[in-house]
Amino acid sequence: MFTMIQGNTWMLALSGLFIIGVLVVSSDVAVKKFTGLSAYFKLSTTFMGATVLSLATSIPEISAHLTASVGILRRTLDYQISSAVVLGSNIGSDVVQQTLIMSLVVFIAGVLRFKRYFLWKVMGPMIGTTIMCLVLGWDRHYSRLDGAILFGTFIAYIYYLYLDERKHYEPHKNGFSETGEPPKGVPVTRWEALRDSLIALVAMVFTIGSAMTALQIAEVIVQRTGIGGSLIGVTTLGVASALPELITAVSGIRNGDHGIPLGTLVGSNITNPLVAIGLGSLVSTYWVPGPLVLWDLPWETITGLILWAIIWFNKGKLGRWAGFYLIALYIVYVLLRSLFFAVD
Secondary structure: OHHHHOOOHHHHHHHHHHHHHHHHHHHHHHHHHHHHHHHHOOOOHHHHHHHHHHHHHOHHHHHHHHHHHHHHHHOOOOHHHHHHHHHHHHHHHHHHHHHHHHHHHHHHHOEEEOOHHHHHHHHHHHHHHHHHHHHHOOOOEEOHHHHHHHHHHHHHHHHHHHHHHHHHOOHHHOOOOOOOOOOOOOOOOHHHHHHHHHHHHHHHHHHHHHHHHHHHHHHHHHHHHOOOHHHHHHHHHHHHHOHHHHHHHHHHHHOOOOHHHHHHHHHHHHHHHHHHHHHHHHHHOEEOOHHHHHHHHHHHHHHHHHHHHHHHHOOOEEEHHHHHHHHHHHHHHHHHHHHHOOOO
16 A cells, blocks of 8 residues: 555655554553553552653654664665654654643643652653753764663663652552542453553554554655655654643543643653663664754753743742743744754
C-alpha cells in the first residue's frame, strides 16, 4: 500500500495523518491498561503519573526512536533525516506539553495546585534533563555513551522516586476504600492483571508498526519538499505524540485528581528524552540538527524555568491567566521556528 501512494504527496500526507491517528489510539489503549496496573500495584497517582503513566504515554516517542534506530542500522532509513524527525518529534512533544497541553488542562480544571516538593522532585529534574540533552547534543551528535548516560540517569531517578514513594504511600488517599476496595477499572485478580498486560502489549505492537510507517512517510515528504525533518517533527509528530498525555491528563481532571495530570505532563518531559533518546542513541547513535541545539532545547529550558517560576511565585497555583501565557509561548515558539529554523 505504501508503494502505491508514495507517488502522490497529498495522499502521503493524508495517509500520514491516518497513521498518526492509529498511533494515538493504540498508545491510548496502552495508557489506560497501564493506569489500572499501576493502581493494582498500589502506587500513588502522582508517582504513577511521573513514572508508569509518563512512560506509557511516551510510547509513541520511544517506539519512533527504536524503530528509527533499527531502520538506521539496517540502512532502510536515512541516518540524518530519521534522526532529525524523531529528535524533533521528541523535543517538540516536550514543548507542546509544557505550553499548549498544560494550558488546555488548566482551562479545563480552572486551577492546578502543585505541592512545593513536586517542584523540586519532578519539575527540577525535568529542567535538568533538558539541559543535559542540550550539553550532550552540542557537538551535533548523540553517541552510545551519551545514550548510556541519559538512560542510566532515568533508571537512577526512578529508583529514587520509588524509595520515596514507599515511605509515604497511603492507600485511602489513592482511590482505595477503607476496606481495601480498589478504584473502578483496576485489576482485582492476577488473571485480570495478566489480561490487561497482554492488551497493553498488543497495543504497543500497533504503536510500533504505525510509528515505523509514519517515519517512512515523513522521510519521503522531507525529500520531496525540502522542509527540515526536525521541523516536521516538532510541528506535527510532536503535537500528535503529546495527545496521549492530554487524554490522560483530562481523564485525571474529570475524576477530581490533579496528581495524574501533573505527574504525567511533567514526568513525560523527563521520560521522553532520557528513555527515548537514550535508548535510540544506544542502538544507532543520532545526528543532531542545528535548530534543535540552537532553538528547540534552549526554548524548552526557558519554558520550563518560566513555568517553574510562575508556580513558585503563585504559591503552587497555576490559573487561567498562566494558561494564556503558556499558549503565547507556544505560538512564539512555532512561528520563530518556522521562520528562522525551517531547514536542518
